Amino acid sequence: MSRNDGEREDTPDGGEAGRDAVAPDTGTDDTQWSAPSHDESAGSAVVGEGLAIGYPSTEEPVVECERIDVPDGEITALVGPNGSGKSTLLKSLARELAPERGNVILNGRAIEERSSKELARELGHLSQEHDSPSTLTVEDLCYHGRYPYRGLFDSLSAEDDAAVERAMSLAGVEHIADSELGQLSGGQRQLAWIAMVLAQETDVLLLDEPTTFLDLHHQLRVLETLRQLNADEGVTVCVVLHDIAQAARFADYLVALRDGEPYDWGPPREVVTEELLADVFRVDAAVRYTPEPEVIPRYALGERDEPGTDGAETDDADDDGGRPGDRPDAG
Amino acid sequence: MATDTDTATDRRTRPRLASLADGRLFSLCLGSSLLVLASLLVQVSFGTYSMSIAEAWGAVLDPLVWTNPQVLLRFLFGEGLGNAVAGALGLSTAAVDLPTATNIVWNIRLPRVLVAVFVGMALAVSGAIFQAVTRNELASPFILGVSSGAGLTVLLTLVVFSGFALVVPFTAGSVVLSATALLPLTAALGGAVAFGIVYAIAWKGGTSPVRLVLAGVIVSTVFQSLQTALFTFASDIGVVQQALAWTTGSLTGVAWPEVRIALPGTVLAVVLALALARQLNVLLLGESTARSLGMPVERMRFALSAVAILAAASAIAVAGIVSFVGLIVPHVVRNVVGSDYTKLVVGCLFVGPALLCAADVGARLFFEVAFGQPQQLHVGIVTGLVGGPYFLYLMRRQDEMGEL
Numbered sequence: 001m002s003r004n005d006g007e008r009e010d011t012p013d014g015g016e017a018g019r020d021a022v023a024p025d026t027g028t029d030d031t032q033w034s035a036p037s038h039d040e041s042a043g044s045a046v047v048g049e050g051l052a053i054g055y056p057s058t059e060e061p062v063v064e065c066e067r068i069d070v071p072d073g074e075i076t077a078l079v080g081p082n083g084s085g086k087s088t089l090l091k092s093l094a095r096e097l098a099p100e101r102g103n104v105i106l107n108g109r110a111i112e113e114r115s116s117k118e119l120a121r122e123l124g125h126l127s128q129e130h131d132s133p134s135t136l137t138v139e140d141l142c143y144h145g146r147y148p149y150r151g152l153f154d155s156l157s158a159e160d161d162a163a164v165e166r167a168m169s170l171a172g173v174e175h176i177a178d179s180e181l182g183q184l185s186g187g188q189r190q191l192a193w194i195a196m197v198l199a200q201e202t203d204v205l206l207l208d209e210p211t212t213f214l215d216l217h218h219q220l221r222v223l224e225t226l227r228q229l230n231a232d233e234g235v236t237v238c239v240v241l242h243d244i245a246q247a248a249r250f251a252d253y254l255v256a257l258r259d260g261e262p263y264d265w266g267p268p269r270e271v272v273t274e275e276l277l278a279d280v281f282r283v284d285a286a287v288r289y290t291p292e293p294e295v296i297p298r299y300a301l302g303e304r305d306e307p308g309t310d311g312a313e314t315d316d317a318d319d320d321g322g323r324p325g326d327r328p329d330a331g
Numbered sequence: 332m333a334t335d336t337d338t339a340t341d342r343r344t345r346p347r348l349a350s351l352a353d354g355r356l357f358s359l360c361l362g363s364s365l366l367v368l369a370s371l372l373v374q375v376s377f378g379t380y381s382m383s384i385a386e387a388w389g390a391v392l393d394p395l396v397w398t399n400p401q402v403l404l405r406f407l408f409g410e411g412l413g414n415a416v417a418g419a420l421g422l423s424t425a426a427v428d429l430p431t432a433t434n435i436v437w438n439i440r441l442p443r444v445l446v447a448v449f450v451g452m453a454l455a456v457s458g459a460i461f462q463a464v465t466r467n468e469l470a471s472p473f474i475l476g477v478s479s480g481a482g483l484t485v486l487l488t489l490v491v492f493s494g495f496a497l498v499v500p501f502t503a504g505s506v507v508l509s510a511t512a513l514l515p516l517t518a519a520l521g522g523a524v525a526f527g528i529v530y531a532i533a534w535k536g537g538t539s540p541v542r543l544v545l546a547g548v549i550v551s552t553v554f555q556s557l558q559t560a561l562f563t564f565a566s567d568i569g570v571v572q573q574a575l576a577w578t579t580g581s582l583t584g585v586a587w588p589e590v591r592i593a594l595p596g597t598v599l600a601v602v603l604a605l606a607l608a609r610q611l612n613v614l615l616l617g618e619s620t621a622r623s624l625g626m627p628v629e630r631m632r633f634a635l636s637a638v639a640i641l642a643a644a645s646a647i648a649v650a651g652i653v654s655f656v657g658l659i660v661p662h663v664v665r666n667v668v669g670s671d672y673t674k675l676v677v678g679c680l681f682v683g684p685a686l687l688c689a690a691d692v693g694a695r696l697f698f699e700v701a702f703g704q705p706q707q708l709h710v711g712i713v714t715g716l717v718g719g720p721y722f723l724y725l726m727r728r729q730d731e732m733g734e735l
Binding site: 094117118119121126127129132133134135136145147148152180 | 535610612615617619620623627671
């Protein structure tokens with residue numbers, strides 16, 4: 001416990017510094033997470049540099065980001081309120097949307113240097129919306145995940161069969177392999193889609209809100225599948241999550257976005273603070289570590305109030321005090 | 332790991348082999364084949380030259396035809412090429428005298444059914460591909476401007492360039508290709524140009540299904556106006572009637588030359604459609620999924636459209652613009668076998684011919700049976716009359732219509 005206390009003592013400084021300055025080399029003296037993954041691209045599976053991302057219909061870029069790292073072999077969660085550019089950023093990292101400016105580097109090589117199939121063998125991307133032909137079976141959907149490994153007229157190989165089998169068992173959809181997507185619940189269908197992405201056998205997985213619209217059981221099933229994949233096979237996972245509390249518990253590393261810019265990043269303990277919830281999510285909430293991170297939202301803050309004032313009010317109202325570092329002692 | 336792979340393979344072989352051995356697909360194909368066969372029976376038995384049903388079938392099964400392969404080859408490839416092929420295969424090229432009944436059945440009635448079969452296949456497959464490429468249930472060669480583009484060039488060929496001929500040097504002398512023989516090529520060209528324009532209008536850093544359909548409607552409206560304008564320039568009423576037959580879609584008077592025109596394009600398009608069925612399935616997962624799986628989406632759409640244009644052009648070159656077949660048939664099949672394109676294309680290969688053959692029976696014999704008059708309707712009128720209400724019925728019955 002004493003070691004933890006010491007660490008906690010340091011965290012606010014690291015978090016504060018990271019928040020204020022976008023440059024990655026500030027205030028990360030002894031925080032284990034952000035230092036290596038931010039300073040060396042070798043430690044990152046995906047790096048975005050100097051990104052400005054927009055849509056043809058928008059004049060201004062939706063996302064501007066000096067640098068974003070997705071650390072290798074870890075689970076990264078992108079969090080932020082609606083319209084903060086999480087999905088847009090993820091699309092660019094997956095080469096689904098070309099940035100107006102800046103580069104995306106995947107496994108040390110510029111992402112554009114790959115053919116589309118090569119990319120699909122290295123990086124799996126599950127977008128938020130996908131059409132499921134209702135008569136497609138789960139197994140056939142998974143076989144589509146083998147697309148990047150097959151030539152135009154190739155038939156299936158034994159590896160394809162093995163990969164699909166493995167993907168279905170990881171996602172826990174073997175028992176519904178022959179069911180048609182139209183007959184499944186939303187949660188089962190999402191697991192089937194995840195199985196399809198797993199069948200791609202990539203080292204990097206990007207998922208856009210895979211748990212939104214699912215019941216709690218299936219939310220956890222999806223997250224557990226990703227966790228297991230990360231633990232067993234060292235797959236790098238980057239996932240957009242809506243629920244900050246879930247993200248704090250589930251991810252090794254968090255990137256919080258506000259208005260299209262990274263607000264803070266690092267391990268959940270450093271990033272998830274009452275101040276962040278007020279500043280980024282416009283929510284007054286209590287954050288506790290027991291030692292699992294717990295976020296208890298209380299009420300929505302007014303639009304664009306002075307964040308400092310809100311923070312002070314929270315501190316006064318809550319007997320735990322305002323310093324994020326102090327809070328765990330109470331728990 | 333080895334055992335894993337083994338069980339995986341075992342698991343796999345069962346459904347893969349079974350994927351086409353679908354009971355519903357089988358019944359659909361069987362039913363359609365029976366309908367084609369029944370149409371064939373009716374078509375060869377009835378007509379202006381009266382012969383009994385027994386006589387007609389005697390003519391179909393005439394041993395003079397079936398035991399002399401050169402006769403069949405001459406039907407299929409035409410007089411000159413048929414003899415050449417027979418010669419090359421070491422078969423006799425002797426002339427065979429056929430009785431009148433056999434001549435009528437084999438030269439007039441039977442090829443008409445064959446053309447109907449190919450046209451039905453081609454239109455259905457074309458529509459099925461376009462529906463996946465544009466991800467729109469209402470897509471068909473007709474909607475996307477391909478039909479009107481092909482129809483326009485066909486009309487141009489007939490009305491303006493009918494005297495035009497192309498002389499191609501050939502090993503044994505030279506082959507003179509008249510404008511009519513070039514029809515599938517000109518039709519394909521017209522269809523491709525029209526679709527190219529549609530694509531260009533719809534392009535805005537990529538295309539979207541809705542923009543494609545809107546652009547298609549614009550282009551086909553313009554092209555149809557041009558078609559109508561061409562009537563003004565027709566020299567005599569005969570040409571106008573011929574042109575009218577093209578724009579409504581007709582099988583009147585088609586024979587072996589039309590079989591030769593429709594066959595190669597249709598077969599090629601069908602083979603490609605079957606080979607590319609998996610690509611069509613992946614496209615159905617949505618554009619972003621297809622792209623994230625490593626498909627070059629725009630290029631694939633373009634290639635698949637080319638196959639669909641080839642199919643549509645082969646049909647339009649011999650039968651004109653037969654409405655509704657390309658739209659209706661994929662719907663019927665999808666309702667029965669689901670959205671898997673391997674099954675869908677196979678189903679289309681049977682249901683398309685069935686619809687067109689049955690419609691042609693009506694077109695050819697309705698007036699003759701009902702009023703004792705030898706007029707024939709254009710088959711496009713019948714498919715339109717049958718297709719419209721059927722489409723309405725589908726729309727009413729299926730709530731989820733509108734999603735592919």
